[in-house]
Amino acid sequence: MNDSPAPTITAREPAQSANAAQRAVGVAAKPHHRRFLAPLLAAVALAIVGLYLYVPGLYSVTTDDAYLDAHVVSIVPKVAAYVSALHVDDNQKVRAGQLMVELDPRDFTVAVQSAAADMASAEANVANVLSRIDEQQAVIGQNEAAIAGDRSTLEFAQQQLDRYGSLAKTGFGTAERFEQAQSDIGERTAALNRDLAALAASRAHVAVLNTERQQAMATVERQKAARAQADLNLSYTRISAPDAGTVANRTVEVGNFVQPGQVLFSLVPDRIYVTANFKETQLAHVRPGQPAIVHVDAFPGSRLTGHVDSIQPGTGAEFALLPPENATGNFVKVVQRVPVKIVFDASPEVLHRIAPGMSVEAEVRIAKPPAFVSFLTRLFGG
Numbered sequence: 001m002n003d004s005p006a007p008t009i010t011a012r013e014p015a016q017s018a019n020a021a022q023r024a025v026g027v028a029a030k031p032h033h034r035r036f037l038a039p040l041l042a043a044v045a046l047a048i049v050g051l052y053l054y055v056p057g058l059y060s061v062t063t064d065d066a067y068l069d070a071h072v073v074s075i076v077p078k079v080a081a082y083v084s085a086l087h088v089d090d091n092q093k094v095r096a097g098q099l100m101v102e103l104d105p106r107d108f109t110v111a112v113q114s115a116a117a118d119m120a121s122a123e124a125n126v127a128n129v130l131s132r133i134d135e136q137q138a139v140i141g142q143n144e145a146a147i148a149g150d151r152s153t154l155e156f157a158q159q160q161l162d163r164y165g166s167l168a169k170t171g172f173g174t175a176e177r178f179e180q181a182q183s184d185i186g187e188r189t190a191a192l193n194r195d196l197a198a199l200a201a202s203r204a205h206v207a208v209l210n211t212e213r214q215q216a217m218a219t220v221e222r223q224k225a226a227r228a229q230a231d232l233n234l235s236y237t238r239i240s241a242p243d244a245g246t247v248a249n250r251t252v253e254v255g256n257f258v259q260p261g262q263v264l265f266s267l268v269p270d271r272i273y274v275t276a277n278f279k280e281t282q283l284a285h286v287r288p289g290q291p292a293i294v295h296v297d298a299f300p301g302s303r304l305t306g307h308v309d310s311i312q313p314g315t316g317a318e319f320a321l322l323p324p325e326n327a328t329g330n331f332v333k334v335v336q337r338v339p340v341k342i343v344f345d346a347s348p349e350v351l352h353r354i355a356p357g358m359s360v361e362a363e364v365r366i367a368k369p370p371a372f373v374s375f376l377t378r379l380f381g382g
Helices: 012-054 106-170 175-235 371-380
Strands: 060-069 073-075 081-086 099-103 238-240 245-248 265-269 273-279 291-296 304-311 337-344 359-365
Touching: 060 337, 106 175, 273 304, 273 359, 291 337, 337 359
Parallel strands: none
Antiparallel strands: 060 273, 060 359, 073 265, 081 099, 099 238, 245 265, 273 337, 291 304, 291 359, 304 337
């Protein structure tokens, strides 16, 4: 008979068995959840990528083929002279109307004095012709008075001829006296004709003098133009800034002899804009006045606001030196780009540090963005 005690079952054994069963179930369930988690995360990632790529295209168009631009002015002289003074330096800011370059004015001052003397001489010639015209009018008056006297004398001679002719017929007058009266008639008639011819000549000479007066006045006008040109050339010896901006690419020094049309330096104006070359397929909804956002590559994180000013009426290739000839050779269709001008709305500090030629990224808002995009933009400052 076996006297060993029977095994005792305590309450801890069922509890340990239950824990072991739960651990077994958990081990079996964990691979099942992992199988669903990976596709879910992939779907969420694809959705985010899709929204990132698709949603912005609904309300904006973007291009990185853009750069800063400006209407740069080339400062050139209009007369040939030596540079006597230079009032600007490299990369210096200038205001509109500021004196920048002075050329040697001595030659042009002499030209002004010579033109002034020529104009005074021409004006004196006009005065001389006018005086001669007045003198000729007096001669005409003298000739007219002589003609009046000749006619009176001729009339008296005619009366004498009639009187002596009657006396000669009745026998109371002599033939000699009658013949003398006839001779007086011829003499007075000749004197009248002479004075009439002198009057016609004096009047014709007035026409000649009037022609000389017109020529003299034309000479005065020509000399006035020459004087004005001389004054203008003298003014060209002082070159001022046509607009506010910054000096760039200076190639002139004091003492250089410069020629008309020679570029002394360039003036970059303060008004800078963006030339963004969008694809032609992006321009369906782009209109002037639409808001734009510009990011300058040189200043990461910069966000400048502006608006579309205008769209060039032609692609960039159309205005190239050698435009494409699609009607010749083999044709390959290529998406063209059209320059769009974007101007800035405000003048933040960064605008004073940017310069033409810098690369930018331009975005034009063609529609109002969704509310969640605006919220994220305000949240992250994008």
